[in-house]
Amino acid sequence: MKTILVPTDFSVASDSATQYAFHLAKNIGSDVILCHAVKIAMETPVAPQYGWVDYDGLKSDAVEELEVLSAALQEIPVHENRKPVVEHICEIGSLTDIIKVQACKQDIPLLVMGTSGAGSLSRFFLGSTSRDLIDAYILPTLLVPANAVFSKIRKIAFATDMSRGDAELIAKVAELAKHFEAEILIVNITDNRFNEFAYEQKADEFLKAVSERTAYSEIYFRHLLNDHISEGLYQLTESGMVDMIVMVHRRHDLLDQIFKGSQSQKMARRSKIPLLVFPPVCKSEF
Structure with missing residues (x-):
């Protein structure tokens, strides 16, 4: 089964992207995997100020949030189309590396990401995780503005x-x-x-x-x-x-x-x- 991969940091922007991805998935007959990366200290400049980091605790908290988000998506009514199966993964490390692994393991045709700021195109210029992933040439990447609402694509x-x-x-x-x-x-x-x-x-x-x-x-x-x-x-x-x-x-x-x-x-x-x-x-x- 084809699966849309949706990285999330639990922000408003990424929540919009998960909603968009779910509706897109039900129209193209795909499932959804929500993905969260717990960044290691060297990837987070402020981390050394706080000393030891409880990565297992951070991962546990993230998994709980992913479960809540998955359950909320499954509650969205689906009338005519097949309801996508929503799964989630949470790993410690680089988001780019995690996505590369998933792209090799599963039939993932598309990555869907939320963008903060004015919109997908404007955020693109400002530089972000989105740009890093696109530069990595892993998968087609759909950048969804925070204010985007899914409607039939005409x-x-x-x-x-x-x-x-x-x-x-x-x-x-x-x-x-x-x-x-x-x-x-x-x-x-x-x-x-x-x-x-x-x-x-x-x-x-x-x-x-x-x-x-x-x-x-x-x-x-x-x-x-x-x-x-x-x-x-x-x-x-x-x-x-x-x-x-x-x-x-x-x-x-x-x-x-x-x-x-x-x-x-x-x-x-x-x-x-x-x-x-x-x-x-x-x-x-x-």
Whole structure:
């Protein structure tokens, strides 16, 4: 059985993510595992001030909280879909290492994490555990803003620079979209300094590559003009047109341009749109 893995620190933001993950799981026929990591002292700068740390006690307390959270999720009514089984794990150590182990042991197609602050995209720029996990290229990671509420996914925007590898990943997104009969809007953002003929040729080749990899029919293409990728993405989130944004994280590529760009602070506003980040190569099956 496919299982969505949900790291939690028991914050309001991570509680929102667990709710979102549960509803997503029931729609795609998946189970849920809640995951908590008890950080060791060297990972917690303030720890030496307090001397000895009772890790077993911290783990015991965390397990109790996980049991309460699991029980609360199981109380959510499910009418038409299969109710996901909710399990939990708690280990002492690095969250990244714990997730790597679980990804090897189980069929986990997706990681779902809560983000604090203004929204998933803004938190991304500020740096966090989310960024560390995404940089590790373990699993596709869905970043859920604290104010996000799950609703039926009707349109997914896939932001691309039309790298050929993105065609493979759009086919993966199509597997997810099929569960909701959602449209996939392939979005390419450029400034107005482009050769129209060369651009159309590149777009046609890219869309052909997509069609060779998936027969999903609800896929459309849109070219947005904007000097800054982050501004173009922000316009998408504010338009109300999409329910999820998908991007691919490659070093020195689209996401890195956003991280380093001067427009990043303009993204630091309230957003209710989850951000799904794929590693360059993905074996997940939705």
